[in-house]
Amino acid sequence: MRDHAVVIVGGGPAGLMLAGELALAGIDVAIVERRPSQDLPGARAGGLHARTIEVFDQRGIADRFISQGQIAQVAKFGSTGLDISDFPTRHPYGLGLWQNTMKRTLAGWVAELAVTMYRGREVIGFAQHSAGVDVRLSGRRKLGAEFVVGCDGGRSLIRKAAGIGFPGWDPTTSSLIAEVEMAEEPEWGVHQDAFGVHAFGRLEYEIVDGEIVYADTGPVGVMVTEEHVGSGSEPTLRELSAALTAVCGTDFRAHSPTWISRFTDMARQASAYRAGRVLLAGDAAHVHAPDGGQGLNLGVQDAVNLGWKLALVVKEAAPESLLDTYHAERHPVAARVLRNTWETDISADSARQSQPGSGPHDAGTYRT
Numbered sequence: 001m002r003d004h005a006v007v008i009v010g011g012g013p014a015g016l017m018l019a020g021e022l023a024l025a026g027i028d029v030a031i032v033e034r035r036p037s038q039d040l041p042g043a044r045a046g047g048l049h050a051r052t053i054e055v056f057d058q059r060g061i062a063d064r065f066i067s068q069g070q071i072a073q074v075a076k077f078g079s080t081g082l083d084i085s086d087f088p089t090r091h092p093y094g095l096g097l098w099q100n101t102m103k104r105t106l107a108g109w110v111a112e113l114a115v116t117m118y119r120g121r122e123v124i125g126f127a128q129h130s131a132g133v134d135v136r137l138s139g140r141r142k143l144g145a146e147f148v149v150g151c152d153g154g155r156s157l158i159r160k161a162a163g164i165g166f167p168g169w170d171p172t173t174s175s176l177i178a179e180v181e182m183a184e185e186p187e188w189g190v191h192q193d194a195f196g197v198h199a200f201g202r203l204e205y206e207i208v209d210g211e212i213v214y215a216d217t218g219p220v221g222v223m224v225t226e227e228h229v230g231s232g233s234e235p236t237l238r239e240l241s242a243a244l245t246a247v248c249g250t251d252f253r254a255h256s257p258t259w260i261s262r263f264t265d266m267a268r269q270a271s272a273y274r275a276g277r278v279l280l281a282g283d284a285a286h287v288h289a290p291d292g293g294q295g296l297n298l299g300v301q302d303a304v305n306l307g308w309k310l311a312l313v314v315k316e317a318a319p320e321s322l323l324d325t326y327h328a329e330r331h332p333v334a335a336r337v338l339r340n341t342w343e344t345d346i347s348a349d350s351a352r353q354s355q356p357g358s359g360p361h362d363a364g365t366y367r368t
């Protein structure tokens with residue numbers, strides 16, 4: 001039985017964008033999201049690149065994002081800034097905006113469209129047959145769809161259940177990122193030394209003439225490279241203190257964390273973006289170090305490439321083979337990003353190792 005034409009698993013940025021695209025094309029689409037609310041337990045992406053802002057502009061929603069963020073030249077290769085202000089685009093800049101705000105804004109747009117949202121429900125498996133896919137949800141519920149799209153993040157159940165490989169590299173380095181109170185003041189800004197990259201900044205900031213100007217008080221955003229690759233479990237304040245002490249000789253009496261999370265330089269990409277009636281987009285299809293701030297942007301652009309194609313196939317206005325062009329066009333783009341972030345890491349590592357007194361320490365990774 002068909003409940004929806006398309007079921008999207010995961011209501012992150014990729015899933016929300018795809019749902020919006022399909023709904024605009026008049027397709028009956030539903031999102032299944034296991035989180036009960038839109039809010040993320042911690043900041044992740046810190047901004048949008050020009051192409052993503054252009055895509056939002058094409059949908060008439062760019063101003064919703066621009067009005068809440070800070071425009072700046074953010075494109076970089078390693079530590080080298082790339083000024084795109086003379087690029088032939090209406091948006092020759094990046095936008096500083098936290099992922100939570102972006103997600104809330106995207107979700108607000110999707111809520112105005114005909115998208116069914118199953119919130120607080122987890123997809124636990126699916127069965128694919130010639131006419132569709134039966135998606136199994138927690139609580140013994142099933143949803144029938146013609147197509148299912150896994151936008152369910154790097155640990156994607158949909159990718160695994162579809163038997164799609166995820167070849168790549170295990171992490172060689174990990175970093176902790178957190179929002180905490182600090183009783184002692186660290187040296188603000190981004191620092192690079194033999195340990196890796198670490199950074200401290202007040203959460204509240206403004207961009208003045210392209211430079212970040214931090215507030216004088218309030219919680220501190222911290223990023224610190226760990227001495228050894230951290231475990232996959234949720235990081236603790238104790239681990240953050242240990243990492244800070246190893247790098248700075250003190251933990252600045254960090255306390256009262258709002259959240260602590262860990263990211264690594266693991267780089268993996270799905271070997272296929274489609275397996276019959278199952279497709280992948282966003283982190284479900286590719287994961288990499290956050291250098292250059294590209295992951296969320298990639299996922300939104302995957303969704304835009306896939307959306308109109310899937311809509312035409314559902315409407316039987318195009319053959320299913322159109323869906324294969326999604327892999328053909330988007331797989332090479334993420335492959336380039338994986339290579340680019342890897343090369344950025346290598347160049348950052350060489351820069352550290354050429355510093356006097358530095359040793360062959362872990363490669364670091366940092367976000368922009």
Ligand SMILES: Cc1cc2nc3c(=O)[nH]c(=O)nc-3n(C[C@H](O)[C@H](O)[C@H](O)COP(=O)(O)OP(=O)(O)OC[C@H]3O[C@@H](n4cnc5c(N)ncnc54)[C@H](O)[C@@H]3O)c2cc1C
Pocket residue numbers: 009010011012013014015032033034035043044045046047099121122123124151152153154156157177262263281282283284290292293294295296297298299367368
């Ligand atoms: C520290 C850090 C900094 C980053 N900085 C940047 C940056 O500056 N710029 C940038 O572009 N990117 C950045 N990224 C990457 C960015 O956060 C991700 O690429 C982005 O969140 C991926 O979006 P997504 O929709 O593909 O997946 P996600 O955001 O992971 O969303 C997946 C959703 O699927 C849901 N889900 C998972 N499994 C199931 C299931 N079985 N059933 C139902 N729901 C399920 C999850 O609850 C989640 O809501 C950063 C990441 C980190 C960790």
